Amino acid sequence: MYSTIKTAILEGIHTRSIQVEVDISSGMPAFDMVGHLAPEVREGKERIKTALHSIGVILPAKRITVNLSPANIKKTGTGFDLPIAIAILQSLGVISKEACHGKMFIGELSLNGQILSVNGILPVVSDGVENQIFEYVIPKDNEGEGRLVSKAQVYAFCSLQEVINFLDGKPYKTEYKNIEEMHRGPEKDFSDVCGQKFIKRACEVAAAGMHNMLLIGAPGAGKTMIAERLAAILPPLSDEERLELSKIYSVCGLLSSKNALIQTRPFRSPHHTITQAGLTGGGAVPKPGEISLAHNGVLFLDELPEFQKKTLEILRQPMEEHKVHLVRSLGTVTYPANFLLLAAMNPCNCGYYPDMKKCRCSESGLRRYFDKVSQPLLDRIDICVEAPTLTYSEVAGKDKSESSKSIQKRVLECHQIQCERYKEERFFHNSHIPASRLEEFCHLGVKERHYMENIYLKLSLTARTYHKILRVARTIADLEQSNCIQIRHLKEAVCYRSADKKFWGGGSL
Numbered sequence: 001m002y003s004t005i006k007t008a009i010l011e012g013i014h015t016r017s018i019q020v021e022v023d024i025s026s027g028m029p030a031f032d033m034v035g036h037l038a039p040e041v042r043e044g045k046e047r048i049k050t051a052l053h054s055i056g057v058i059l060p061a062k063r064i065t066v067n068l069s070p071a072n073i074k075k076t077g078t079g080f081d082l083p084i085a086i087a088i089l090q091s092l093g094v095i096s097k098e099a100c101h102g103k104m105f106i107g108e109l110s111l112n113g114q115i116l117s118v119n120g121i122l123p124v125v126s127d128g129v130e131n132q133i134f135e136y137v138i139p140k141d142n143e144g145e146g147r148l149v150s151k152a153q154v155y156a157f158c159s160l161q162e163v164i165n166f167l168d169g170k171p172y173k174t175e176y177k178n179i180e181e182m183h184r185g186p187e188k189d190f191s192d193v194c195g196q197k198f199i200k201r202a203c204e205v206a207a208a209g210m211h212n213m214l215l216i217g218a219p220g221a222g223k224t225m226i227a228e229r230l231a232a233i234l235p236p237l238s239d240e241e242r243l244e245l246s247k248i249y250s251v252c253g254l255l256s257s258k259n260a261l262i263q264t265r266p267f268r269s270p271h272h273t274i275t276q277a278g279l280t281g282g283g284a285v286p287k288p289g290e291i292s293l294a295h296n297g298v299l300f301l302d303e304l305p306e307f308q309k310k311t312l313e314i315l316r317q318p319m320e321e322h323k324v325h326l327v328r329s330l331g332t333v334t335y336p337a338n339f340l341l342l343a344a345m346n347p348c349n350c351g352y353y354p355d356m357k358k359c360r361c362s363e364s365g366l367r368r369y370f371d372k373v374s375q376p377l378l379d380r381i382d383i384c385v386e387a388p389t390l391t392y393s394e395v396a397g398k399d400k401s402e403s404s405k406s407i408q409k410r411v412l413e414c415h416q417i418q419c420e421r422y423k424e425e426r427f428f429h430n431s432h433i434p435a436s437r438l439e440e441f442c443h444l445g446v447k448e449r450h451y452m453e454n455i456y457l458k459l460s461l462t463a464r465t466y467h468k469i470l471r472v473a474r475t476i477a478d479l480e481q482s483n484c485i486q487i488r489h490l491k492e493a494v495c496y497r498s499a500d501k502k503f504w505g506g507g508s509l
């Protein structure tokens with residue numbers, strides 16, 4: 001007898017629907033699975049046979065053929081076990097065709113018939129609903145993410161036997177409760193950071209215009225502490241952004257079963273030993289990398305010169321396009337990757353340059369150290385600042401500085417201005433204004449033009465640096481809700497280029 005069941009496969013953070021077909025006919029006893037299957041899908045045969053056996057279903061001595069169609073797409077992942085088992089049971093007449101009608105099944109089986117969680121349930125349900133499929137049978141551990149899609153009816157089970165009982169007419173009961181994350185731990189707040197007023201202001205400007213930033217400073221200047229607080233001053237996530245972000249985490253299997261929605265902007269801080277695949281994504285079954293997990297949030301690269309140059313090189317394309325394309329043998333997978341890059345580094349190998357009394361580095365050593373940071377990456381960084389070592393009065397100072405909440409309020413207003421200004425455009429933030437449109441969005445008056453001409457000559461700027469100053473000045477003006485860019489805005493923007501002048505000799509950034 002022939003039967004068919006719906007399931008789906010991941011493609012990036014989207015899915016494609018797959019039909020499981022099973023035919024049981026008389027002939028030499030055999031169990032064949034076809035349809036361009038990856039090894040983990042083919043191995044499913046043994047899991048399915050044993051799981052069926054464990055609930056008392058003995059396969060007849062007949063010819064069983066399983067096909068996953070369309071056959072031109074490679075089937076990866078372990079979510080096909082459950083739909084195949086259901087299709088077999090339907091072919092055997094254990095469950096009725098009507099009971100499975102209109103439902104999509106996904107889940108991995110263990111040998112004793114338990115249903116194990118799989119990655120990517122959220123995109124499966126969310127895309128399925130758009131294709132008019134409203135009922136889903138999924139693993140219990142994935143129930144939280146399945147329920148995020150309000151239009152879908154989700155049935156989550158622990159075992160194959162429970163699914164059979166349900167399809168046989170037993171009413172579905174769930175005790176699922178969405179537990180809001182209550183214990184988030186103490187919020188990291190900017191008011192905890194002593195001193196470093198200039199750096200905090202630079203962070204505010206970076207967050208306001210989504211400008212990438214490089215922080216240079218001796219060990220102990222508080223670089224990491226500042227970085228950890230940057231994501232919290234970005235505006236709160238919109239509902240759409242939450243869902244998109246949760247889909248990425250779902251594909252990676254990183255959603256918690258109790259509270260599946262990602263509520264806060266991510267802060268990702270990969271170690272410098274990370275591989276290319278770890279950073280941008282990849283693997284036999286493709287998975288998003290750190291840059292996608294940092295989507296709509298902050299990617300922090302501490303000890304920037306310690307990263308492999310090649311690893312950093314591959315950041316160029318995603319930083320331009322805000323998504324990453326992974327070329328696979330069977331086509332391209334695309335993941336979103338729109339992040340604010342915050343990089344940090346010591347001013348030299350020993351950490352004390354330019355304090356020549358303490359610095360033990362040779363001149364060639366210094367050169368080598370700075371050369372480790374690739375030029376094309378530096379080209380994509382708008383704000384470059386130096387974090388000074390704290391003075392005694394700053395360390396001992398008791399006055400609390402401004403809280404993240406009140407900084408976030410200004411950043412949010414600035415984002416709203418940009419949202420309005422760029423509503424017809426293909427970009428959303430000042431940092432992404434194309435060079436060809438700068439005249440239009442960062443128009444300078446006569447006085448301002450004259451000022452910039454002087455600066456251009458005095459600091460021997462490059463065109464690229466000049467453009468960055470304009471974009472940052474636009475953000476600073478927006479923070480003041482000023483329509484025109486004024487000299488004080490330009491002056492501040494020029495300040496955010498002083499550190500690279502000192503360390504890379506100016507012309508480089």
Ligand SMILES: [Zn+2]
Binds near residue numbers: 348352
């Ligand atoms: Zn040194």
